[in-house]
Amino acid sequence: MKGAILHAPHDVRFEERAEPTILQPSDAVIRLSATCICGSDLWPYRGANPVTTPTPMDHEYCGVVEDVGAAVSSIKPGQFVIGSFFASDNTCSNCKAGYQSGCQHAEFVGGAQAPRLRVPLADGTLVATTDVPSEDLIPDLLALSDVMGTGWFAADAANVKPGKTVVVVGDGAVGLLGVLSAKQMGAERIIVMSRHGPRQQLAREFGATDIVTERGDEGVAHIKQLTGGIGADSVLECVGTQESMMQAIRSARQGGYVSYVGVPHGVALDGTQLFYTHVHLHGGPAPVRRFLPQLIGLVFDGRIKPGKVFDLTLPLDQVAEGYRAMDERRAIKTLLRL
Numbered sequence: 001m002k003g004a005i006l007h008a009p010h011d012v013r014f015e016e017r018a019e020p021t022i023l024q025p026s027d028a029v030i031r032l033s034a035t036c037i038c039g040s041d042l043w044p045y046r047g048a049n050p051v052t053t054p055t056p057m058d059h060e061y062c063g064v065v066e067d068v069g070a071a072v073s074s075i076k077p078g079q080f081v082i083g084s085f086f087a088s089d090n091t092c093s094n095c096k097a098g099y100q101s102g103c104q105h106a107e108f109v110g111g112a113q114a115p116r117l118r119v120p121l122a123d124g125t126l127v128a129t130t131d132v133p134s135e136d137l138i139p140d141l142l143a144l145s146d147v148m149g150t151g152w153f154a155a156d157a158a159n160v161k162p163g164k165t166v167v168v169v170g171d172g173a174v175g176l177l178g179v180l181s182a183k184q185m186g187a188e189r190i191i192v193m194s195r196h197g198p199r200q201q202l203a204r205e206f207g208a209t210d211i212v213t214e215r216g217d218e219g220v221a222h223i224k225q226l227t228g229g230i231g232a233d234s235v236l237e238c239v240g241t242q243e244s245m246m247q248a249i250r251s252a253r254q255g256g257y258v259s260y261v262g263v264p265h266g267v268a269l270d271g272t273q274l275f276y277t278h279v280h281l282h283g284g285p286a287p288v289r290r291f292l293p294q295l296i297g298l299v300f301d302g303r304i305k306p307g308k309v310f311d312l313t314l315p316l317d318q319v320a321e322g323y324r325a326m327d328e329r330r331a332i333k334t335l336l337r338l
C-alpha cells in the first residue's frame with residue numbers, strides 16, 4: 001500500500017509502505033474511511049522536531065475493522081471504530097482514573113495517513129459505533145480521534161461550566177473545537193484570541209462571543225477589559241509556545257483554571273510568577289478515549305459538527321499539498337480521502 005512518509009523537513013512523500021498486519025494477539029487492523037493532517041504533524045514538518053529516519057505520518061483514524069488478533073474479544077471485523085492516538089488497555093489504574101493517554105501500557109499509534117492501520121490493544125483502544133455511519137458523518141467522527149477529543153479535554157481540564165467566562169488561546173483546529181466544547185459545556189462568554197478572518201468566523205459559528213486580536217501585554221489588557229478587570233474563569237492554551245502559555249496564565253483570574261494541550265516547545269515557567277497567580281494548571285496529551293463514547297453520541301445526534309474544521313479536502317496521493325496548505329496557513333485542517 002501507499003502512504004505518507006516524512007523524509008526531512010518539508011519533504012513528505014506518498015510512497016510504498018508495508019501493509020500493516022497483526023503483530024500482537026491484542027492488535028486489530030482497520031481500513032480507514034478517511035485520514036487527515038494534525039497540527040502536531042507540522043512540528044516535524046517544519047523541523048521543530050528532528051526527523052532522523054523516514055517516518056510514517058499522523059495518528060488520527062476511524063474506519064472498519066478488517067482483522068483482529070486471537071486475544072481480541074469485544075472488537076469484531078466489520079465494525080466501524082474510532083480510537084485515540086494513544087493505544088490503551090482501558091483497564092489499568094491510570095486508565096480507570098480517566099487518563100488513558102497515560103496508560104501503563106500506552107503505545108503511540110502512528111502512520112494513519114495510509115489506507116490501513118494497525119491498532120494495538122484493540123479492545124481497550126477502539127470504540128465501535130452502534131450503526132455504520134453515513135458518508136457525511138465521516139469527517140465529524142474522524143475529528144473525534146484527536147482534534148475534537150483534545151479540544152474537549154482542554155475545556156474539561158479548564159473546568160468550563162455553565163455561566164463561566166472562557167478564553168481560548170490559539171485559533172488552530174484544536175482551539176476552534178475548544179470553543180465548540182466550551183459552548184456545549186454551557187460557557188456564557190467565550191473569547192477567542194485570533195488574527196485570522198476565516199478562523200474568527202468559524203469560531204463565532206462554534207459559539208465564540210468575542211474576538212481578541214492583540215497579543216502579549218495588549219492581549220492581556222484586552223482580556224482584563226472584557227472581564228471586569230479580573231481575567232477569565234477558564235483559559236484553554238492550544239498552541240504550545242512560551243508566548244501562548246504566558247498569554248494563557250496571565251489571562252486567567254486569580255484562582256482560575258488553565259488547561260494546556262498544545263505540545264510544549266521551549267516552554268519554561270517561573271515558579272514565583274506562577275505562585276502569585278493561584279491558577280490551576282492541568283494539561284497533557286488528551287485522554288481522548290475517556291470522551292469517545294459521549295462525543296460519538298453527540299455526533300450521531302447531530303448536536304456537534306466538529307468536521308467543519310476540515311476546510312480542505314484532497315485525495316491521499318496529494319498529501320504533500322495538504323501539508324503545504326496547513327504550513328502556509330491556507331488551510332485550518334486537511335482531510336485526506338482514500
Ligand SMILES: [Zn+2]
Nearest residue numbers: 092095103104
Ligand atoms: Zn491502561
